[in-house]
Amino acid sequence: MRHKQTIARFAGVAVGAILLSGLVACTNSDEPADAADTNTSSESSEVTLGKGGREAAEAVKQDPAVAALVPEALRQKGTLKLVTDPTYAPIDFTDDAGNIIGVEPDFALATANKMGLKIDNGKADFNGIIAGLESNRYDASWAAFSITPDRTAVVDMVSFMNAGTAIMTKKGEENGIKKEEDLCGLTIAVQTGTTQALEVMPKFEQMCKDKGLKAITPLVVPQQDSANQSVSSGRAQAMIADNALVAYYAQVKPTVYAAVPGILVEPALIGVAMPRINDSKLAEAYRAAIQSLIDDGTYQEILDSWSLGNTALETAKINPKVG
Structure with a gap:
């Protein structure tokens, strides 16, 4: 959320990515936008x-x-x-x-x-x-x-x-993650340079190792929309980001994304x-x-x-x- 005297990147996410614009985000030139992710039908207004x-x-x-x-x-x-x-x-x-x-x-x-x-x-x-x-x-x-x-x-x-940090999945797959340990063995997308990439993901990886579970495969991408598209295309099974950002995408693209209920990391x-x-x-x-x-x-x-x-x-x- 917002800290000190600036609009913070509570979890390292640029506020511009979640400003009201009628669209989720600009398209990343490094990766083609998923068709479902660019749907601007009235259901996502x-x-x-x-x-x-x-x-x-x-x-x-x-x-x-x-x-x-x-x-x-x-x-x-x-x-x-x-x-x-x-x-x-x-x-x-x-x-x-x-x-x-x-x-x-x-x-x-x-x-x-x-x-x-x-x-x-x-x-x-x-x-x-x-x-x-x-x-x-x-x-x-x-x-x-x-x-x-x-x-x-x-x-x-x-x-x-x-x-705090929340988890987003493709719509219909959110109930497969009940606790943080359920991330072990999955491919998890995250934007480079964020608190999630620098601090939260390493903690998840260590948790899986400590519990003897399958390792997480981090998918670190340069832009937030690339992380979202990785989830909608099935390239990643989940994405971690600021909880406000996750909630926003789940709202504007309700047939594409879902916020995992009940998990909030480092509140x-x-x-x-x-x-x-x-x-x-x-x-x-x-x-x-x-x-x-x-x-x-x-x-x-x-x-x-x-x-x-x-x-x-x-x-x-x-x-x-x-x-």
Whole structure:
């Protein structure tokens, strides 16, 4: 996800590969695109992404116990002024009409509904959002923030999901991988230079060796679309990448790719950020709202609609210790 003051490559994946563009990626000149991978039929249109999550968020009703925690000034105002950088599909991005959509906008709406508030979700450059929160220009920000000690030193953050490395297969083959050991003996595609290639793949290879299982055959390719095409063509049985990227491809090409459920490697906490104001109850209100969504099942429904079910937490926490 996003770290420090730049849009991070959480798992070494270029953000441009997952920006909303109507297509999955440009074609790699070193390898012909798989026909299925270049299908741009209506079933893969980005405007349908996460429809169930948005519907679930819109259906959320006020929780009186959560609403009671909302700071009086916000309760009187009635609207949360939010900000994000919508360039990170499927977490935060825009549809053809310019509407901000994604898993975080769904959670922003759902939590506000729990609080009995409306939302005004604006756009800003990612690098300036934390400073904007510190100066109280915004009430909160859902912007794919990884929770770090540097950030919790200056703003409050409430955890709501994990990020990490996920596994993608050809559609219909995802259930053949139940655990990490099931990768042993398979050909696994990965983009060169990524954290998956430099750190995660070697760990998988060592795991197979330590357990006396068949060795993984790494297929290291120069571009992400080549890794995807290796899976769709059957050249590789699986691909490892940033979980957001995997979820995005599973969404835009649902008849071609699938995200393996239940496996998230080296998870890192993601949180909603807000100003640290003396005696403010907003962080506690957000914690209670997220926990209420977890408890009533809406939380999992939203994550599942974005193919991010494996990022779920059981408990929301304020400024959890990480690292």
